Amino acid sequence: MKKKAYLIVLLCLLLVTAAGCSGQTGSSADEGSGKSDEKTLVLAAYGGSYEQKMKEELIPKFEKEHGVKVKYITGSSVDTLSKLQAQKDNPQIDVAFLDDGPQAQAKAFGLLAPMDESVVTNLANVYDIAKDKDNVGVGFGIISTGLAYNKDVFKQNGWEPPTSWNDLADPKFKGKLVLPSIANTYGVHFLLMTAIANGGDEENIEPGFEKMKEIAKNAITFDKTADVSNYFLQGQTVASAWGSSRVFTLQDSGFPIEYVIPEEGAPALMATVSVVKDAPNGELAQEFVNFVLDEEAQLLFANSLFDGPVNKNVKLEGDIVDKVAYGEEEIAKLIKVDWEAVNAKRAEWTERANKAIEVAH
DSSP states (O other): OHHHHHHHHHHHHHHHHHHHHHHHHHHHHHHHHHHHTSOEEEEEEOOHHHHHHIIIIIHHHHHHHHTOEEEEEEOOHHHHHHHHHHTTTSOOOSEEEEEHHHHHHHHHTTOEEOOOTTTOGGGGGBOGGGBOTTOOSEEEEEEEEEEEEEHHHHHHHTOOOOOSGGGGGOGGGTTOEEEEOTTSHHHHHHHHHHHHTTTOBTTBOHHHHHHHHHHHTTEEEEESSSOOHHHHHTTSOSEEEEEHHHHHHHHHTTOOEEEEOOTTOOBEEEEEEEEETTOTTHHHHHHHHHHHTSHHHHHHHHHHHOOEEOBTTOOOOGGGGGTSOOSHHHHHTSBOOOHHHHHHHHHHHHHHHIIIIITTO
C-alpha cells in the first residue's frame, strides 16, 4: 500500500510539473506573439527613385518616431488601384500613393477614407490645388506635364525648341517620336492639352482627337509605362509629352534633355497620398499622411525627386526653384484637371484612342 501511495504521489508531482512547464511555454509564446504584434503600417507606393528615397530617409524616421514597422508594396498607380479593388472587403493596405487620376477613381469606388484634420494638422498649410473637395486624400507633390526634347538633336538640326502642344505634329518629327499612351496619366494629359490647344476641353475632346491623329503620324510607338527614359537614351525619340519630375531626373544624370511648358499651359499632375477605407491601422495611416506633408518630407520630395512642395511653409533655394512648381504664383498657372469629368469618359476615350490612334500607328 505504501508503495502504491508513493507512486500516486509521484505521478501527481509529475503532472503538476508538466502543467507548470506547459504554463511557462504558453507564457513564452504569448511574449513572442506580443513581439510579432508590433504594428506594421503597409504602404502601396511608387517604385524607382520614390521607393529608394523613402526607404533611405523617410520611412526609418517614421518607424523610429512611432515605434512601428513599415512594409512597402511597390507598384504603379494602376497596380495599386487594382489591389485596393481586390481587397475592398478585407483591406490589407493602410496608405495608398496614387496619381490624381487613379486616386479620383479610388475615391469614386469608395476605397478611401477622409482625412482626420485633428491628426493631419499639416492640411492647414497645404495649397488649395492639392486638396480634395471632400478631404479624401491629399496631394503631396506637384508635377506638371509639358514637352521634353533632346537639346543636342534640336541644335544639330537647327530646330527651335517646341512652344506649343501642336508642334509635335510637324512633319520633321516623322519616325522620331515616342508618345505617351492613353493608358497612363501623361497620355490623358496629352490628349486633353491638344484639345485645349485647339479650342476644346474635357467636355469637348474632339479637337484633341483630331490633332492626335495628325501627331500620331510622327510616332514610332505609344509608351504605356509612363517612363520614356530609355527611348530618349537610345535615340528613338527626340521629343515627347512627359512629366517635369521625370525630365529633370534624367537631366540630372547628364543627359541633354530640356523641359518646356507650352504656351497653352500645362496640367498639374498631383502625386497623392490617401488613407485606405477600413485600413487595419487607420489612425497610424493618418499620422503617416501628416508626416508626408511635413516640411522635412516635402523638402526631400522637392530636392531629390523634383516634386513641387504642397506645404506653403517650405522654402526652397538654389537651382531646384526653377525645376519644380514652387510658390503660389507658379502653382496658380497650372491647369487642374477635372478628374471626375475625365474619368466618366475615360473608358470611352481609351477605347477610341486604342483603335483610331495607337493601334493604327
